[in-house]
Amino acid sequence: MKNRIILSCLIALFFVPQLLAQHVSVKNDMIDVGQIKFQNAASADFEIKNVSNKAIYIRELLTSCGCVVGDYPQEIIRRDSSFVVRLTYDAMQLGHFEKYASIYFNDDTEPTILTLKGVVVEEIVNFEGNYPYKLGELFVDKVNIEFDDVSRGERPFAEIHVKNPTSNTVQPVVMHLPNFLTADMSPSKIPSGHAGKLTITLNSALLRDYGLAQTSVFLGKVSGERVSPDKEITVSAILLPDFNDLTDLQRLNGPRMKLSTESLDLGSFNGKKKAKGDLFITNVGRSRLTISALQMYTVGLQVSMDKTSVEPGETLRLRVTASAKDLKFARSKPRILMITNDPEKPKVTIDVNVKN
Numbered sequence: 001m002k003n004r005i006i007l008s009c010l011i012a013l014f015f016v017p018q019l020l021a022q023h024v025s026v027k028n029d030m031i032d033v034g035q036i037k038f039q040n041a042a043s044a045d046f047e048i049k050n051v052s053n054k055a056i057y058i059r060e061l062l063t064s065c066g067c068v069v070g071d072y073p074q075e076i077i078r079r080d081s082s083f084v085v086r087l088t089y090d091a092m093q094l095g096h097f098e099k100y101a102s103i104y105f106n107d108d109t110e111p112t113i114l115t116l117k118g119v120v121v122e123e124i125v126n127f128e129g130n131y132p133y134k135l136g137e138l139f140v141d142k143v144n145i146e147f148d149d150v151s152r153g154e155r156p157f158a159e160i161h162v163k164n165p166t167s168n169t170v171q172p173v174v175m176h177l178p179n180f181l182t183a184d185m186s187p188s189k190i191p192s193g194h195a196g197k198l199t200i201t202l203n204s205a206l207l208r209d210y211g212l213a214q215t216s217v218f219l220g221k222v223s224g225e226r227v228s229p230d231k232e233i234t235v236s237a238i239l240l241p242d243f244n245d246l247t248d249l250q251r252l253n254g255p256r257m258k259l260s261t262e263s264l265d266l267g268s269f270n271g272k273k274k275a276k277g278d279l280f281i282t283n284v285g286r287s288r289l290t291i292s293a294l295q296m297y298t299v300g301l302q303v304s305m306d307k308t309s310v311e312p313g314e315t316l317r318l319r320v321t322a323s324a325k326d327l328k329f330a331r332s333k334p335r336i337l338m339i340t341n342d343p344e345k346p347k348v349t350i351d352v353n354v355k356n
Helices: 002-021 248-252
Strands: 024-026 030-037 041-050 058-063 068-071 082-090 095-105 112-121 133-135 138-140 144-150 157-163 173-175 181-186 195-202 211-220 232-239 257-259 263-268 274-283 289-296 301-304 315-323 335-340 347-355
Touching: 024 112, 030 041, 030 082, 030 181, 041 112, 058 068, 058 082, 068 095, 082 095, 082 112, 144 157, 144 195, 173 181, 181 211, 195 232, 211 289, 211 335, 257 347, 263 274, 263 315, 274 289, 289 301, 315 347
Parallel strands: 030 112, 144 232, 263 347
Antiparallel strands: 024 041, 041 082, 058 095, 068 082, 095 112, 133 138, 138 157, 157 195, 173 211, 181 195, 211 232, 257 274, 274 315, 289 335, 301 315, 335 347
16 A cells, blocks of 8 residues: 555656646647748747646747747736737848747746748749639649659658638648648738648658558648538559669569550440450569559549469459449549559559540
8 A cells, every 4th residue: 555655646746747837728839921021020929828727927938049039928827818929030041941939937947839930032922823723711723632653761742822812811721631741831821812832741651551542631721620521632642662672683583564555445434334444464574473552543443353463474354444423523534553563663553544
């Protein structure tokens, strides 16, 4: 019993400092102000709330450089009260910047960190292209992202331009992000009639399998907005196997894929529910050809084959079936992806053509 009491006291002592440190809740601890014209100042307001069970005060605010000034309430902040900390950056140097402020409450030894970022430019450049798609109440220039031919460890990115046609300032947020994707909106807040840039970055090291990975994320105009199909952005990535360590002899004695076609024409549905066609895979190499992944980019396609490996000199038939009903919902061109152990053709994409 005595040991249990001592252990309970030690656990309590371990957790008390952590609980005491949880004074505040920050709505957004990182704000991107987007483009700033050289030799101008830019400010960002960080909304913070006292979520502790007592009044607090800001004992000290430190910034990462003299080019950033912090403005904060000097008075006592009551429990459940909200307040604003404003950071202002004096843009005296061109290029991207990322500045920090450390806030110490009461007798804290660990600070609350706020981040201010953006890019200083000689002239502000706005996107002049079209916004053909609508996601919720926002307009965007694309709703589909494809990361093709990615090697393990690479971090490619894609950009989507976002325009705010509403009468209010919005703070776009990407919802349902998987762990292998990150999203960065610049600027964090888009005034009425203005535009911003959403950057989606892929961390290929977190992809589990070779081949095609597909997911959907959703763009809301503010945090907490409900997810719905009209806000969907589709994202796909193709992770390729690595054959860089193969010797010249291994490549010479390896498998070689030969396809009857890489663009399969199924003709026309002509009122039928389905259309079918075949293509043939021949191994013209010196060792077994293995198809490790066979995937469809879109709904509405089905494939079948008797086996997934082909010995040297053998030919394998791949049957493709297209559904007229399901292809109506496809958001991209019907295609089939194959991942193989052919070092010269680790990825093969087959276009499927069919007319309604």
